[in-house]
Amino acid sequence: MKTQVAIIGAGPAGLFLGHLLKAEGIDCVVIERQTPDHVLSRIRAGVLEQVTVGLMERLGLDARLKAEGLVEGGFNLADGERLIRIDCQGLTGKTVVVYGQTEITRDLMEAAPSRGLEVIYGVGDVAVHDIESDAPYVTWTKDGSAGRIDARFIIGCDGFHGPSRKAIPASAAREFERVYPFGWLGILADVPPCHDELIYANHERGFALASMRSHTRSRYYIDVPLTEKVEDWSDDRLWDELAIRLGPDAAANMTRGPALEKSIAPLRSYVFEPMRHGSLLLCGDAAHIVPPTGAKGLNLAASDVHYACEALAGWFKRNDADAVAGYSERALARVWKSERFSWSLTKLMHRFPEDGPFERKMQVAELEYIASSVAAQAAIAENYVGLPV
Known part of the structure; x- marks a missing residue:
């Protein structure tokens, strides 16, 4: 089989890129290790920046997103005593949209045949x-x-x-990593959200997040030591802990229900440089991982794909070799800014085992500053809705 571009992986990044290349008239084929059902079973993030929404609009695949997505004008930081609302729309003029990664993947999957995008599953x-040749x-x-x-x-x-990243010689690469000493224990349930915007909570017992997928489906998290096991957390125990960490106001509006899915996800920050070696380009989690604090994972994959499509279109349509040569630098500039934001928000909202009274005072001071400073809130809002591509 011959094509112009071979894409490994049919998650959102691979499918986005396949659709974008086909729309540009560039031939491509996508291969995927798992079955379509398995790909759709992955429970992932659901907060979309404008770059991701814009790709769906550009592809003409945004009808369900517009009908079912929840437009969010802000989010909240809780410090145990109050909610500090970050007015993203008021401060930046931009919003985010809550629409599950599973739904994005489904939309891209279902539209592939009509666009002539070949996806080979189960390889x-x-x-x-x-990769060092032409x-x-x-x-x-x-x-x-x-x-x-x-x-x-x-x-x-x-x-x-x-396998893609592993094909790049170690002598040509650098890896940067921070492994966090906790994971996120999450529960997905068919219950209405406790608040109409996300709540990130810093409590003396640990971190919590109240999120949603729709008006009738909610996603909650707490941080737990990596030694914890899911089977030790009954639904009731997890709901009780969420009620404590999120605070009385959120708890009063919390509806409990049986878990549709419950799991513990380890957290890490990771960047691989470069994101291009010879004829191989990396996109998404193949090149970088962010902790889910700040909801950057899927959105970074979308910006990678945006840059990769521009680079490949430059090569095939304008014979512009510089476009491909500059892909890694362009993508990494945005990656590192998003890594910084996710890392800083993780440090602010979690209690680290090695932290003492000084580190706790720094968290309190930072939250006080954010609560009282429009400039601090504007900086957070600018990063949360997504930096320009």
């Missing part, structure tokens, strides 16, 4: 070859048969554990 043993290729197996795609470029959208 194994994926390997990337000759004729790289990808091999895989499916149902006992071997497959191969020859392409001009390979795009790794295959997540943190995929």
Whole structure:
């Protein structure tokens, strides 16, 4: 099989890029290790910046997003005594939209056939070859048969554990990582949200987040030590802990219900440089991970895809080699700014085991400053709604 661009991974990043390239008249094929049902079963983020909403609009796939997405003008920081509202719309003129990553993936998946985007699911043993040449290729197996795609470029959208990043020689790369000493225990339930905007809470017992997927489906989190096990947390125990950490006002409006999904996600900050080596480009979690504080993961993948599409369109439509050469630098400039915001919000809203009275006083002082300073709130709002691409 021959194509111009081979995309590894059919999550949102891979599907977004496939649609964008096809819309530009650039031939591409997407391969995915999992089945479509498995891809849709992944429970992920749901707060979309304008860059992500804009890609859906550009592709003409935003009808359901507009009908079902919840437009949010702000969010809240809770310090145990009050809610500090960050008025994103008032301070920046921009909003975010709550619309689950699963729904984005479903929309992209269902529209693939009509756009002529070929997606091959259920492949194994994926390997990337000759990325330092002008004729790289990808091999895989499916149902006992071997497959191969020859392409001009390979795009790794295959997540943190995929093969793409590993194909880049260690001598040509640098990795930056911060592993956090806790995970997020999350519960998804068909209950109305306790507040019409997200609440990030810093409580003496730990962090909590009240979020939502729709008017009737809510997503809540608390941070727990990495030694905790999901099976030790009954639904009632988790609801009780959420009520304490989110505070009495949120608890009074909280509706409890059985968990549709419950899991513990470890947190890390991670960046791999460069995001391009030869004929291989990396997008999304293949190149970087952010802690979910601040909801940047999916949105960073969307900005990567935006830059990658521009670079590939420049190469194939205008014979502009500089566009591909500059991809990594452009993408990483936004990645590091988003990493900074996610890291700083994580530090502000969580109690770290190694922290003492001084660090706690710094959190209190920072929250006091944010509560009293429009300039501080504006800086947070600017980062939360998404920096320009």
